[in-house]
Amino acid sequence: MSNQDPSRTRRRRGSAQPTLKEVAAAAGVSSITASRALNAPERVNEETRKRVLEAVDRVGYVPNLVAGSLASARSRFIAVIVPSLANAVFIEVIRGLQATFEAQGYQILLGNTDYDIEREHRLVRTFLGWSCSALVTAGLRHTPACRDLLEHCDKPVMEVMELGEALDLNVGLDHREAGRCMARHLLERGYRRIVYVGACLDKDYRAGLRFDGHREVMEAAGREAPLIELDRLGSLEAGAAGLDRVRDAYPDAEAIHFANDDLAAGALLHGFRLGLKVPDEIAIAGFNGLALGQHLTPRLTTIKSPRETMGRQAAEQILRRLDGKRVTRRQCNVGFELLVGEST
Amino acid sequence: MSNQDPSRTRRRRGSAQPTLKEVAAAAGVSSITASRALNAPERVNEETRKRVLEAVDRVGYVPNLVAGSLASARSRFIAVIVPSLANAVFIEVIRGLQATFEAQGYQILLGNTDYDIEREHRLVRTFLGWSCSALVTAGLRHTPACRDLLEHCDKPVMEVMELGEALDLNVGLDHREAGRCMARHLLERGYRRIVYVGACLDKDYRAGLRFDGHREVMEAAGREAPLIELDRLGSLEAGAAGLDRVRDAYPDAEAIHFANDDLAAGALLHGFRLGLKVPDEIAIAGFNGLALGQHLTPRLTTIKSPRETMGRQAAEQILRRLDGKRVTRRQCNVGFELLVGEST
DNA sequence: TAGAACTATGATAGCGCTAACATGATAGCG
DNA sequence: CGCTATCATGTTAGCGCTATCATAGTTCTA
Incomplete structure (x- = not known):
């Protein structure tokens, strides 16, 4: 059996959507002119541009960005990779990135x-x-293969959240120093028996870095730095459990340095339910500077990091690089701020 | 000045990355076979497939998904559009969607x-x-032009969060009914002078729907349904301000029905700072069932919606449709649950 | 054992767009 | 006035992949 119509050429129909060619035909120009009218208006006569835009409306054209990206070998995508969406911290960074990139027509x-x-x-x-x-x-932290990809991909690579030996661009803060800062604060307040409570420090290794800083200061002061590690990532429940475990394992603990505000707030609220006096019976500190901590009574002592700003700065640096400008300062420390509440 | 080598054809270099063709050459097969080895393994001999995969590793091939999408006129993208990233509610829905889609190789x-x-x-x-x-x-709710695009795009369109006259698929809950439910609860508890506090109800119109339900029940009970509208979207601060405004405008109010848990928790925490007795002096209710509310003392009375589940269900329905299966039930009510705490 | 059905592979022609080069018209300059 | 610079537009050839059709070999069926 032969083809019913051998003269007909091989058929393939894409999306069935109107294409640039059709817009161009409707406007009486070539398709490249239509393309320019949309993507580089300054390279096209005012009149012509208008005609093309009208044609776009008329035929209901929606640009095929996939085709455009293939042809130009670049897309207006920015890849953003975070370890979790459950953690408000990353969401805020994403928000900063998103606001900045979207305004420039990039898609995350x-x-x-x-x-x-x-x-x-x-x-x-x-x-x-x-x-x-x-x-x-x-x-x-990346796998070696991933490192390799990132190093050789010839695109701006931005590592955010922490500072250190970065592949390319880097916006973040010094977590070890933040850990030191809080430990010093607690020692200054007169607490001596201080327990650090973290959750999954192998995964949330930045909390591990803060613990390292904490321990450093404690040991320099001739104190021990006991650690309790919970097996669930930051949540109010886990924080409550953490408080129980500290009271159980270290009945004489005077202060708890929590790896983050979720844990600390959970402990604070749990302490309240138990009728525990904070900070008299036990002091509580966190990290992040989430809004919640500042609305509790007592207000949570914590370290605030400028997360949305971090996202914005990261985006701005990348945009500068994408605009062809050399970025001189590849590393940017956004710092942090100790917020002293009544919980310590 | 002429071209240095006129015989050389027009040059254009894409990403400088190895292509499928190079993989194919390295494996000694045609590029279409290499393509199949990667995308439809069952259509290729076991031996051949292995050789191709080795070649992929050898040359460091990263598939160009843009080209693939153009050729096949479909991408593994799922567009997800939410009104805000600041609101935990949407994040949770996104999480549900993401977990389900990513497992199937789709990208959000x-x-x-x-x-x-x-x-x-x-x-x-x-x-x-x-x-x-x-x-x-x-x-x-969409603009007419947007409606039009969505209706004619010939792709699964899923509207989440609320139930109603949907374009195509719909997974959500009945916000009006949720508003009724809470109003009934408050009336049953014996409260009579109840103020509804929302924020930007024109934007957060689902909260507006809940207010409609609330008012319906109140009026049926022969009660008024005063409304206070804040000008900032849900936040602890706004909730605190809301409590102040109610006490100012309705000194005899017995209960406040907040549009969401952020507001309600903000009010609860603020009330605590003021030394206000909840619920004796004033009862407080919210909506969403966020973890925070359940950790406060008193526990917040609220309505819990299964947000992550909503995301998962939405994703599953879409996947079913993408697999070619007809989806019979286009509308899916995920329901809600009244959580009675001690705040009412 | 002829024919159907299936398996494994390949040749070819796009998908819809834009980079690169080309062209013709007009303006600017000494 | 000839020359270059600039502007507005067009022609052509891909970008890297996959849909479609084609082909040869193998297995199954009656």
Whole structure:
């Protein structure tokens, strides 16, 4: 059986949507002129541009960005990779990135690693496959293969959240120093038996860095630095459990340095339920500077990091680089601020 | 000055990355076989597949998804459009969507409208331009042009959060009924002078629907339904301000029905700072069932909606549709649950 | 054992757009 | 006035992949 119509050429129909060619025909110009009218208006006569825009409306044209990206070998995608969406901290960074990038016509591709650097690697591959314009990832730890990809992809790579030996661009803060800062504060307040409570420090290794700073200061002061590690990531429940575990394991503890505000707030609220006097019976400190902590009674002592700003700064640096400007300061320390409440 | 080598054809270099063709050459097969080895393994001999995969590793091939999408006229993108990233509610829905879609190899394209349906329209255009496989948007309200795009794009369109006259698929809950439910609860508890406090009800119109339900029940009971509208969206600060405004404007109010838990928790915490007895002096109720409310003392009475589940269900329905299966039940009510705490 | 059905692979032609080069018209300059 | 510079537009050839059709070999069926 032969083809019913051998003269008919092979058929393939894409999206059935109107294409630039049709717009061009409707406007009486070539398709490249239509393309320019949309993407580089200054290169086209005012009159012509108007005609093209009218034609766009008339035929209901929606640009095929996939085709455009393939042809130009670049997309207006920015890959953003974070370890978790459950943690408000990352959401705020994303918000800063998003606001800045969207205003410049970039679209964010969001990836979630669940604190797994293998998944990070997979996400990086995928996003590179989308010809993203730049990559933003939370943290400095990657698999060797992922490192390799990032180093050789020839796109701006931004590592946010922490400072250190970065691949390319880096906006963040010094977590070890933040840990030291809070430990010093607690010692200054006169507390001596201080327990650090973290959750999954292997995953949330930045909290691990803060603990390192904490321990450093404690040991320099000739004090021990006991650690309790919870097995669930930051949540109010986990914080409540943490308080119980400290009271159980270290009945004479005077203060608890929590790895983050979720845990600390959970402990504070739990302490309240138990009728515990904070900070007289036990002092509580956190990290992040979430709004919640500042609305509790007593207000939570914590360290505030400028997360949305961090996102904005990261985005701005990347945009500068994408505009062809050399970025001189590749590393940017956004710092942090000790907020002293009544909980310590 | 002529070209240095006129015989050389026009040059254009894409990403300088290895392509499928190179992989194919390295594996000694045609590029289409290499393509199949990666995308339809069952259509290729076991041996051949292995050789291709080795070649992929050898040359460091990263698939160009843009080219693939153009050729196949579909991408593994799912567009997700939410009004805000500042609101934990949407984040949780996104989490549900993300977990389900990512497991199936789909990538989420996240868009944020800032509660502006014009921006929603722009985002829909952009995402359609990316040949996304499906669209998820929070809510049933769109500009007419956006409606039109969504109706004619021939892709699964999922409207989440609320139930109603949907374009295509719909997973959500009945906000009006939720408002009724809480109003009934407050009346049953014996409160009579009840103030509803919302924030930007024109934007957060779902909270407006809940107020409608609330008012309906109040009026049926022969009671008034005073409304106080704040000008900042849900936050602890706004909730504190809301409590102050109610005490100022309605000194004899017995209960406050807040539009969401952020406001309610803010009020509860503020009341605590003021030394106000809740619920004796004033009862407080919220909506959402956030973890925070359940950790406060007194526990917040609220209505819990299964947000992550909503995301998962939405994703599953879409996946079913994308797999070619007809979805019979286009509308899915995920319901809600009244959580009675000690705050009422 | 002829034919159907299936398996494994390949050749070819796009997908819809834009980079690179080309062209013709007009303006600017000494 | 000839020459270059600039502007507005067009022609052509891909970007890297996959849909479609084609082909040869193998297995199954009656």
